[in-house]
Amino acid sequence: MELPLVVGVDGSEPSLRAVDWATDEAGLRGLPLRLVYASLWERYEGTSLAQGQDRPSEEVMAEDIVDAAARRAHRRDAEVKISTDVLPEEPVPALLREARNATALVLGARGRSAIAELLLGSVGLAVSARAHCPVIVLRGSHDNQAKSGVQRRIVLGVGEEPQNSAAVRFAFQEADVRKVPLEAVRSWRRPAHGTTDHPPPAGEAAGLHEKRATDTLDAALRAAAAEFPSVELHRRTVEGPARKALLDASATADLLVVGAERRHGHFGLQLGRVAHAVLHHSACPVAVVPQRVRTP
Known part of the structure; x- marks a missing residue:
């Protein structure tokens, strides 16, 4: 059985861009896509939900976050098999455990503030430094695509x-x-x-x-x-x-x-x-x- 491509989502724009990229990657490799939300993520880097969310972050249920990410992935590639999970724990140990049964782990790059987003957030750094599988961090002004990137290199x-x-x-x-x-x-x-x-x-x-x-x-x-x-x-x-x-x-x-x-x-x-x-x-x-x- 092929191990899934796992994406850490938290409702933020960077994590949704990671969903886009990972959906393309899963389609290219013929892999299932697993979207996970560690519900204590905001303790690390705050919650900065994607534009279009009308409710304040404290009222947005965890299921809404993963469901929205799953719908986004399905619209991008309906052929990719998608599963979701909400993990009621800290993000770093949760993602490190997910990495033990993943082909790769995909994360958006974000920090505690707009200035900090120029650097990698603490979750991404800790997971990249300890995971058992490849960790892909969506840095830079990329085009959110794995299928046909702009640079093609x-x-x-x-x-x-x-x-x-x-x-x-x-x-x-x-x-x-x-x-x-x-x-x-x-x-x-x-x-x-x-x-x-x-x-x-x-x-x-x-x-x-x-x-x-x-x-x-x-x-x-x-x-x-x-x-x-x-x-x-x-x-x-x-x-x-x-x-x-x-x-x-x-x-x-x-x-x-x-x-x-x-x-x-x-x-x-x-x-x-x-x-x-x-x-x-x-x-x-x-x-x-x-x-x-x-x-x-």
Whole structure:
């Protein structure tokens, strides 16, 4: 049985845009769609209901929120199988539990106020850093579509990827189902100074580091490229900080995919600086894909 695509809804405009995006994604992948509302969400980020709601938030029943989201999804794609649930608990533990039986979890990006909405809200950050499945946060001025995005390009940030990286495979899957090119980006840094008594010339040292980045990129992509031969793949190495390279690339992408290590036995947020940065500042939706890493 295919695991559903789960959307966290709270009645806000960002969460309804997430419903639109997730409905397209479910249709593309042939997945069921599950819409869930954790009724204590307002304790975290307040309730900012979508325009058109006449009643104040305290009078809007939880069932109204999920029913409205389900009707919206059905109008967008009547072929997608939709289920709903109201979870009378805090949003973070509720969504993390849902993530254990989900193909992916989709969230709108929002904060406590209009200013805070420029950054990712606390729920989205906590879930992205701890979930067992990919978490897709609808960042940026995207067009609310997964089927036919404006940019028609997916960007993958490649770090020190393990073999068979979950993030790499996820990015290839997305490019494959959407029939769009995939651009894999690996950053590298020019060394500030040599570490030996006779360092190589600056140009030669830079060339060595760039070649190492290219080799790392090729190794990370090899298995998935063979599995998805129809995906149009572009490799790019960029000198400079990884977060800057990916944020720049997000301006012309429909989806940015990054990995996040989940170390066995470790608790708390496990996200990484690059994933943290793009979740806050990306110009397009971000998919954070967990990769299990066992510590020695």
